[in-house]
Amino acid sequence: MSDHSKSSPxxxxxxxxxxxxxxxxxxxxxxxxxxxxxxxxxxLIIATVKAxxxxxxxxxxxxxHEKLLKxxxxxxxxxxxxxxxxxxxxxxxxxxx
Amino acid sequence: MSDSTLIGLHHQEExxxxxxxxxxxxxxxxxxxxxxxxxxxxxxxxxxxxxxCAYLIYRRAYFGDFGAASKSINATLGATNTAVLICxxxxxxxxxxxxxxxxxSLLLISxxxxxxxxxxxxxxxxxxxxxxxxxxxxxxxxxxxxHVPIPGHPDQYANPxxxxxxxxxxxIMTGLHALHMIIGLGLFAWLLFMAWKGHFTPEYHTxxxxxxxxxxxVDIVWIYLFPLLYLIDRHP
Numbered sequence: 001m002s003d004h005s006k007s008s009p010x011x012x013x014x015x016x017x018x019x020x021x022x023x024x025x026x027x028x029x030x031x032x033x034x035x036x037x038x039x040x041x042x043x044l045i046i047a048t049v050k051a052x053x054x055x056x057x058x059x060x061x062x063x064x065h066e067k068l069l070k071x072x073x074x075x076x077x078x079x080x081x082x083x084x085x086x087x088x089x090x091x092x093x094x095x096x097x
Numbered sequence: 098m099s100d101s102t103l104i105g106l107h108h109q110e111e112x113x114x115x116x117x118x119x120x121x122x123x124x125x126x127x128x129x130x131x132x133x134x135x136x137x138x139x140x141x142x143x144x145x146x147x148x149x150c151a152y153l154i155y156r157r158a159y160f161g162d163f164g165a166a167s168k169s170i171n172a173t174l175g176a177t178n179t180a181v182l183i184c185x186x187x188x189x190x191x192x193x194x195x196x197x198x199x200x201x202s203l204l205l206i207s208x209x210x211x212x213x214x215x216x217x218x219x220x221x222x223x224x225x226x227x228x229x230x231x232x233x234x235x236x237x238x239x240x241x242x243x244h245v246p247i248p249g250h251p252d253q254y255a256n257p258x259x260x261x262x263x264x265x266x267x268x269i270m271t272g273l274h275a276l277h278m279i280i281g282l283g284l285f286a287w288l289l290f291m292a293w294k295g296h297f298t299p300e301y302h303t304x305x306x307x308x309x310x311x312x313x314x315v316d317i318v319w320i321y322l323f324p325l326l327y328l329i330d331r332h333p
Contacts, residue, residue: 009194017187021180024323028176031328039332043324051317058190059313066128069135076139080146087150091157 016057023050115301127303134307138314145318148273152266152325155259161247162259164330168248169234170267171225175327178221179319185214186316189309196292196302204297204305208289211312215282222275229264236265248330267326274322277315284308 027046035042056062061073113123120126156163192207194200233241242257242264288308291297297305 010191013187013190013194017183020183020186024176024179024183027324027328028172031172031324031331032333034332040329043328047321047324050320054186054313054317054320058186059310066132069128069132072132072135072139076135076142079139080142083143083146084150084153088153088157091154 012057016053019053020050023053113300115303123300127306130303130307131310134310138310141314145270145273148266148270149321149325152270155262155266156325156329159256159259159262161250161253161330162255163263164248165245165255166234166242166260166263166267167326167329168331169232169242169245170327171228172327172331174221174225175323178218179323181214181218181221182316182319185211185218186313188214189312192288193302193305193309196297196305197299199299201292201295204292205289208285208292212282212285212289215278215285219275219278219282222271226268229268234264235268236261240264270322270326274315274318277318281308281312281315284311 023046027043030042030046031039033039055073061070064070116123116126120129188207188211192204192211195204195207229235233239240257240261242255242260245255245260247253247255285308288304291304
């Protein structure tokens with residue numbers, strides 16, 4: 001932690017902020033372009049990149065020295081994946097009969 | 098234990114008044130606080146995750162109806178609110194940085210701007226809700242969504258019952274998000290009061306850090322809510 005505090009992180013914070021605003025602008029504009037089924041994919045990929053930027057740089061997961069914290073974050077994502085993926089695997093394969 | 102051993106134990110390190118006796122050092126106390134916050138945020142992810150799961154199931158089942166209902170929401174207001182929240186996340190990291198580097202006025206200004214941006218967000222949200230009430234798009238007895246064409250199928254009308262499910266999810270998800278914003282404003286009012294009293298130092302500013310984690314989490318939820326609720330089937 002003391003290594004990081006020597007150089008000011010302000011430049012990084014403002015770059016992430018600019019990237020997040022740019023991502024919002026691109027999502028907004030891309031939604032009005034006909035991309036077929038890829039509209040949802042583009043929107044969700046941009047949203048995930050934005051969420052990662054916030055989590056890694058604003059919430060300081062990047063550079064976190066605490067291993068337990070990383071375990072908690074990874075388990076959260078893992079259980080969310082089980083919730084969403086297994087539910088959709090169920091509902092997505094129900095039209096067989 | 099005699100008095101001399103107690104003094105000996107406490108003498109090992111200069112005790113900060115905020116360092117609780119069951120922690121060995123300030124760093125350990127900070128790590129414990131932030132770990133606890135992350136576990137809480139994990140439960141929040143699962144809480145909102147259930148709603149996102151419900152959304153995905155119904156979006157799949159009533160694809161066109163959801164598209165028609167989503168088109169009736171004002172996407173420009175949603176995009177503006179996304180930008181407002183992103184700016185508030187920036188002022189939150191500035192507040193944390195200001196606390197770390199003992200910049201008192203920057204800390205106070207950042208906290209005030211964060212709260213103002215939070216209020217702007219809620220104001221825009223209230224305007225959006227007002228539109229929905231006036232258009233009778235609030236699920237319930239006066240709900241009406243008749244003769245609204247499905248995007249891509251101008252000859253078909255959306256099923257109002259299915260559109261009602263979209264609006265129910267819209268109000269529950271954005272409403273719970275707004276409730277989190279209101280709680281966040283309460284937390285930040287308290288942080289502002291403590292900061293104004295000079296409670297935070299570069300050695301002790303854990304409340305600013307974990308309050309910031311909460312605010313960023315609420316921002317991340319909105320980052321997903323915005324495309325899923327406002328931007329589906331916008332293209333002509």
